[in-house]
Structure formats: structure tokens, C-alpha cells
Amino acid sequence: MKLDPNREFWNPKIELMSRDEIRQVQFKKLKKQLKYDYQNSPFYRERFHQAGIKPEDIRTWEDFQYVPTMTKDDQRWCQEESLQRFGHPYGMLACAPIEKIVRVSATSGTTGMPTLYTLTRHDVKVNRELHGRKLWRQGLRPGDRMLHAQALSMFTGGVPTCDAVQEYGVCIIPVGIEGGVGRVFQFIDLCKPHYIRCTPSIAEYIIQKSPEVLGKPASELGLKGVLCGGEPGPGIPEVAKRVREGFNVSQMRDHIGGTHNFHGYSCTVEPYPGMHLVSEDYCVLELLDPETQKPMEFREGRIGEMCYTYIDWEGTPLLRYRLGDSLQVHLDPCPCGDPRLRFRIIGRVDDMLIIKGVNLYPTALKNVVLGFAPRVTGELRIFLDAPGPRVQPPLKIQVEYGEGITLEDLPGLNKEMREKMHSLLRVTPEIEFVPPNTFERTTHKSKMIVKRYEERGSS
Numbered sequence: 360m361k362l363d364p365n366r367e368f369w370n371p372k373i374e375l376m377s378r379d380e381i382r383q384v385q386f387k388k389l390k391k392q393l394k395y396d397y398q399n400s401p402f403y404r405e406r407f408h409q410a411g412i413k414p415e416d417i418r419t420w421e422d423f424q425y426v427p428t429m430t431k432d433d434q435r436w437c438q439e440e441s442l443q444r445f446g447h448p449y450g451m452l453a454c455a456p457i458e459k460i461v462r463v464s465a466t467s468g469t470t471g472m473p474t475l476y477t478l479t480r481h482d483v484k485v486n487r488e489l490h491g492r493k494l495w496r497q498g499l500r501p502g503d504r505m506l507h508a509q510a511l512s513m514f515t516g517g518v519p520t521c522d523a524v525q526e527y528g529v530c531i532i533p534v535g536i537e538g539g540v541g542r543v544f545q546f547i548d549l550c551k552p553h554y555i556r557c558t559p560s561i562a563e564y565i566i567q568k569s570p571e572v573l574g575k576p577a578s579e580l581g582l583k584g585v586l587c588g589g590e591p592g593p594g595i596p597e598v599a600k601r602v603r604e605g606f607n608v609s610q611m612r613d614h615i616g617g618t619h620n621f622h623g624y625s626c627t628v629e630p631y632p633g634m635h636l637v638s639e640d641y642c643v644l645e646l647l648d649p650e651t652q653k654p655m656e657f658r659e660g661r662i663g664e665m666c667y668t669y670i671d672w673e674g675t676p677l678l679r680y681r682l683g684d685s686l687q688v689h690l691d692p693c694p695c696g697d698p699r700l701r702f703r704i705i706g707r708v709d710d711m712l713i714i715k716g717v718n719l720y721p722t723a724l725k726n727v728v729l730g731f732a733p734r735v736t737g738e739l740r741i742f743l744d745a746p747g748p749r750v751q752p753p754l755k756i757q758v759e760y761g762e763g764i765t766l767e768d769l770p771g772l773n774k775e776m777r778e779k780m781h782s783l784l785r786v787t788p789e790i791e792f793v794p795p796n797t798f799e800r801t802t803h804k805s806k807m808i809v810k811r812y813e814e815r816g817s818s
């Protein structure tokens with residue numbers, strides 16, 4: 360395929376479709392997929408029978424909600440059951456015959472049996488297409504060199520990502536992070552990449568150590584951009600600023616999606632607008648009400664439990680799969696010109712708090728606070744006097760104000776922030792401002808919730 364490096368989208372025909380058009384494409388593929396799943400997976404067939412439906416009963420989007428949902432535990436059960444019945448872990452769910460499976464990937468999860476993704480040659484092709492769409496929008500062009508410094512091996516963001524990148528003429532330097540950061544430095548020096556793909560913590564570590572290890576600051580490594588994954592980064596203004604300035608690049612973007620069908624990327628619009636979902640013609644996304652588990656209509660800013668279904672997929676086509684993550688969707692047009700739905704993963708459904716019947720996620724609160732940077736640092740804590748999820752109002756939070764803010768500024772900031780929280784989240788917390796750097800910073804996801812009732816119990 361001859362590619363014009365100046366074109367904006369990898370596959371404009373699909374990527375610039377309106378929401379209505381993409382929904383039609385999805386439904387056509389969905390009907391075919393449901394039939395395929397029913398015919399080829401004993402697990403799905405049984406689930407349909409239990410629900411008293413057949414694939415041909417699904418004639419509208421409304422009907423689709425009667426197809427049972429599944430979780431990671433179901434996936435693990437299928438693997439165990441397959442081992443018993445077929446002597447391999449795939450038979451219950453991997454709908455393609457074993458000889459058609461050409462790749463196996465696994466989640467990076469550390470607890471319990473790894474959950475497997477199997478791909479046929481068709482799926483590998485789809486996967487490359489989805490990576491192509493993301494990376495093109497992230498600015499990579501044939502001739503660029505990208506050093507991959509995330510986990511490699513069969514982790515979904517490892518080998519599959521590298522495979523997809525080289526497919527369209529980008530040179531991949533698959534160092535991986537398993538061999539330590541020393542190796543990463545060695546290959547930066549030797550191969551002179553234009554892009555580095557890593558976690559935000561590794562990016563910051565390279566900036567910190569570069570003068571000592573390479574004898575020059577990271578700003579002189581000649582990078583065009585830093586592509587992050589695995590942890591939040593570009594959405595946190597102070598992290599994004601440190602990484603951009605440290606490497607002297609204009610871009611620090613993040614992405615999601617390895618060897619499955621849920622792929623998104625962030626553009627360079629500021630403030631961080633979430634990630635664009637690039638794979639809707641291969642993945643049906645639903646938002647479920649966390650309490651009733653019924654699908655909710657998509658509206659600007661709406662938050663619900665993420666549930667997805669693979670379409671046009673042969674190996675392990677997950678069907679109404681719930682991972683326990685909460686997602687916020689944005690339908691407003693993004694200034695970058697990408698018309699697609701945007702989303703933010705805002706935490707685990709288990710982290711949800713309920714205040715006067717309103718569902719609130721700590722990350723959603725943090726996103727509002729981040730919108731006030733640099734008047735605030737973005738750090739906050741939520742104090743609970745009793746176990747959740749129900750909280751007796753008002754919700755009590757502490758927010759770090761930014762450098763250069765005086766005490767006289769705080770009442771105005773307080774009012775503005777409470778109004779913003781009320782209008783966006785329908786929650787009006789009691790805010791106490793504290794000086795910058797009051798809260799401990801960690802490279803791990805810091806605990807935003809302080810359980811005061813536990814502290815009392817242990818004292």
C-alpha cells in the first residue's frame with residue numbers, strides 16, 4: 360500500500376464515518392458474529408440457551424441487551440473446562456479450530472490463571488490495522504524508528520504491537536523492559552530512535568538518569584515524541600509537562616490496546632481530552648449502569664461500567680465482556696478533527712462512591728481538579744468516615760493549591776471548583792485547600808481515598 364505521509368488518517372473511509380454510519384456497520388457485523396459465536400463456542404451456546412434466546416432473535420440494538428454478559432472469571436472457567444474436555448485451553452471460547460490459531464497472547468495480570476487471547480491470521484491482520492490507525496494519528500511515519508521499552512513477550516502490548524508497527528514501514532527496536540533500563544539506554548545510544556514507547560514512570564526515569572548514563576540530557580536525544588501506556592500520564596498536567604520538557608518534544612501521547620479489539624489513542628489537544636476510540640468497526644462498546652447492569656444511552660460525559668463485544672473476530676471473540684472498569688464517554692467534537700467517540704478509564708467499578716444517589720468515581724473528581732491546574736497541583740485526597748460505597752454528604756476532600764496561589768485566592772477558587780463539580784458530577788464536596796506537596800507522591804497509583812474509620816480503629 361502506498362501511503363501519503365501527509366494524509367491525516369490511516370483509513371479515512373472508516374475513521375471519518377459519522378456515529379450513525381459506524382453503528383450500522385457494527386450491527387451488520389454483530390449479527391454475523393453472534394451466529395458464529397453460537398455455532399462455534401459451547402460456552403456461548405449454553406449461555407444463549409439459558410437466556411432462552413437464539414442469535415436470530417437479536418434484531419435490534421434493544422434486543423442485544425438480552426445476551427448474557429461475561430467476566431474474566433467466566434473466561435478462566437472456560438479455559439479450565441477446555442483443558443478437561445479437549446486437552447487444551449481454547450475449545451470453549453476460542454471459536455476457531457485450534458489449527459487456525461496462529462498466535463496466543465495473555466493479559467499482564469499477575470493474579471490467578473492468565474487469561475488468553477487467541478488470534479487467527481484474519482485477527483492478526485485486523486490487529487495490525489488497528490495499530491496502524493493509532494500510530495498514524497500519533498505521528499509515526501514510514502522511516503521513523505521506535506524503541507519499545509514496555510514489557511515484551513506475549514503481553515498484549517508487547518510482541519503484537521511490535522509486529523503491527525513494522526508492518527507499515529516503521530523500524531521497531533524491541534528492547535523491552537524486562538532486561539532493565541540499562542539496556543534501554545544502550546539501544547537509545549546505539550539506534551537513535553525517534554519515538555520511545557514506555558510507561559510514564561520509565562520516561563521520567565530516563566530523563567533523570569540520562570546525563571549520568573549517556574553524558575547528555577534527555578532533551579538532546581533527538582526524540583520526536585514519547586508514547587505512553589500502562590499508567591495514566593499525558594492526562595496529568597505536571598507529568599506531561601515534565602516529560603515534554605525533559606525530552607524537548609511537543610508530543611506525549613498515550614494509547615490503549617494490544618492484541619484485542621479495544622484500541623484508543625490520545626491526541627495533542629490541551630487540556631487532555633481523553634482517548635479516541637479507533638476500533639468501533641471491530642468492537643461494540645456499551646456502558647452499563649453499575650447497579651442494574653442495564654445498558655445506558657451514550658451522552659456527553661456519561662460514566663458507566665465498560666462492556667465490550669468483539670465483532671469480525673475469529674479467535675476468542677469476547678461477548679458482552681465486563682472487566683470491572685468504569686468508563687466516561689465524550690461525544691462532543693474534539694478540536695483535533697477526529698470525529699470519533701472519546702473515553703477515559705476512570706477506575707474500578709469497586710472504587711465507586713454513592714452520594715445522595717449519584718455515582719462518583721475518585722478519578723472523575725481528579726479530572727475536574729486537574730482542569731484547574733496550575734492553580735492547583737492536581738493532587739487531592741478523599742476522606743471517608745465510614746466504609747463506602749454510600750457516603751453521608753457532604754463528601755470531604757482536600758486539594759493541594761498550586762505554587763504562587765495566595766490565601767486570598769482560595770475562597771474564590773473554592774466556589775469555582777464546587778460549582779464545576781456540581782455541574783459536571785452533580786456532587787458538591789466540602790473542599791479544604793492544603794499547600795503544594797502536602798501529599799506523598801509515588802510512582803504507583805497513589806491512594807486517593809483516605810479511610811479515616813480504619814485509622815481510628817487501629818489507634
Ligand SMILES: [Zn+2]
Nearest residue numbers: 626693695697
Ligand atoms: Zn482529539
